[in-house]
Amino acid sequence: MNVTLLVGSQRQLADGLPWLHRFASVLNCVPNAVVLGVEHRALARQVESAMQQGNESVTVDRVAADVDAVVAKMDTTKCRLLVMVDDVDDDRLQAAVFERCGVETVWLSVKAPPPEREDHIFSLDDPLHAMTTTVSRRLLGISPMLQLDHDWLQQDGGPPDADVEQALRLEQQRCDEGDLIWIPFPESPSHQSQYGVARALLHQSSKASIALVHAKQGWDRSLLTQVRYWASHVAEPMDRDARLELAQSLSEGSQPNWEFLGLISAAAMLAAFGLLQNSAAVIIGAMLIAPLMTPIMGAGLSLAQGNRPLFQTSCLTIGIGFAGGFFSSFLFGLLVRAVQTPVVTAEMWSRCNPSPLDFCVGLVGGMAASYARTRSHLSSALAGAAIAAALVPPIATAGLQAAFGVWEVTDHGWPVFGPLLLVSVNVLTIMIGTSFVLYARGLRVVSSASGRTEGGVAKVKDNKWATRTTVLLLTVVLMVFVWMLHLERLFL
Numbered sequence: 411m412n413v414t415l416l417v418g419s420q421r422q423l424a425d426g427l428p429w430l431h432r433f434a435s436v437l438n439c440v441p442n443a444v445v446l447g448v449e450h451r452a453l454a455r456q457v458e459s460a461m462q463q464g465n466e467s468v469t470v471d472r473v474a475a476d477v478d479a480v481v482a483k484m485d486t487t488k489c490r491l492l493v494m495v496d497d498v499d500d501d502r503l504q505a506a507v508f509e510r511c512g513v514e515t516v517w518l519s520v521k522a523p524p525p526e527r528e529d530h531i532f533s534l535d536d537p538l539h540a541m542t543t544t545v546s547r548r549l550l551g552i553s554p555m556l557q558l559d560h561d562w563l564q565q566d567g568g569p570p571d572a573d574v575e576q577a578l579r580l581e582q583q584r585c586d587e588g589d590l591i592w593i594p595f596p597e598s599p600s601h602q603s604q605y606g607v608a609r610a611l612l613h614q615s616s617k618a619s620i621a622l623v624h625a626k627q628g629w630d631r632s633l634l635t636q637v638r639y640w641a642s643h644v645a646e647p648m649d650r651d652a653r654l655e656l657a658q659s660l661s662e663g664s665q666p667n668w669e670f671l672g673l674i675s676a677a678a679m680l681a682a683f684g685l686l687q688n689s690a691a692v693i694i695g696a697m698l699i700a701p702l703m704t705p706i707m708g709a710g711l712s713l714a715q716g717n718r719p720l721f722q723t724s725c726l727t728i729g730i731g732f733a734g735g736f737f738s739s740f741l742f743g744l745l746v747r748a749v750q751t752p753v754v755t756a757e758m759w760s761r762c763n764p765s766p767l768d769f770c771v772g773l774v775g776g777m778a779a780s781y782a783r784t785r786s787h788l789s790s791a792l793a794g795a796a797i798a799a800a801l802v803p804p805i806a807t808a809g810l811q812a813a814f815g816v817w818e819v820t821d822h823g824w825p826v827f828g829p830l831l832l833v834s835v836n837v838l839t840i841m842i843g844t845s846f847v848l849y850a851r852g853l854r855v856v857s858s859a860s861g862r863t864e865g866g867v868a869k870v871k872d873n874k875w876a877t878r879t880t881v882l883l884l885t886v887v888l889m890v891f892v893w894m895l896h897l898e899r900l901f902l
Contacts, residue, residue: 411439412442413430416443416493417457418445422494429518430443436551445457446473484511485512490514492513495518508622514623521617532618533594574607574611588618588619590621591619592621593620608622653851656853663705663708664707666730675735677696677697678734681802681805684757702802703779705731706728706841707779709728710780718875736805742813752810754816759823761800761803761829762824762828766891769835769887775839775843780847805830808829838890
């Protein structure tokens, strides 16, 4: 196991090296360093020379100045603790690494070497004092003696300027040169009310060194980091311009309008004609012109980004498309019924008995369609994914059977309800599969002080909403799966 210092400049090396050796000594780990920037060979040699003066035989690694690269590097090495020295130029990168890294991280503003006495160590906003004591004992071998204060912090989100001023005033009044203030974060710092104050104190403290400590993440977040690392190697994340363009395209395509309603109605009537004629070619043509895939992918994007307004708009558009397709095929069925005797064809009955295998069709189809949407040279695959998902024919089948008055369950399947169940499964699984792929391709919430997302206006606090909504959708899918198994047993 090792303690790693992330170095981006000579100043960070000089300020961070004493803290690195202190942490490594207390933790009984090997001190290590990683240079930020694969092109910084001269800095890497300086780091290696400085490290060897401590009688260590070290090999200094270099990593790209990218959040994903740094996080992946820490996850794939035997790093127990990551140490960063505050740098205004790298503030955004350091904040992202601090929040996302899968190992315990200390973000330092260094004013002096590590303290040797307990009366030089303070804590901030730790009412029980237990967490700060534990962290200080484990990393420095001594306990904090005093606590600045914890009553002045707001509990309703980002702190106002008055809180920052109060924090700086407390630091100047109670701390001497060389003191240390610990600020531990038990969970994601993006969800902590004191994070904004801590960031301000980190950059503006005048006397004391500041240490923001983010404890090691649980197994679920570590697993998520590993999945993200694996996904980034299968397909590299999109660049920022491409992400913004795709997010804007899906957002605009998820807006309800008359063109969308007209296309989905025309596709449903065309599918209804193909179903009545048992014509697979006509049914495929109806799938190709149906625009329903775009708002479903927009809903998947909203889950990946935590964008609640986009999710609501996409669901509204999906609902309008569903209603338009159903009623247009229903009216077409009434017209057919007026001129000839209605017949439920084999193509229609084939969509009345959904099976658990339909989950795979929607999930894989949604993942394939979203991946093709993120790769311009694979745009031709979108048509195949739309055909595989088969969203419009079940809607048209339900509308025709309702117009024909076919409601009784037969050995062929469950009319009206069966096709509606099939299209519901497809919509949910496409939505979930899309969210996974878009998240892996980089269209996700990027935690920052402003709490914004690329291509959207959702705040970081919507992370919890997106997670809960995804879990809810998965639960609904599982319930439908169980119901499908029940229907299969009834027909056997």
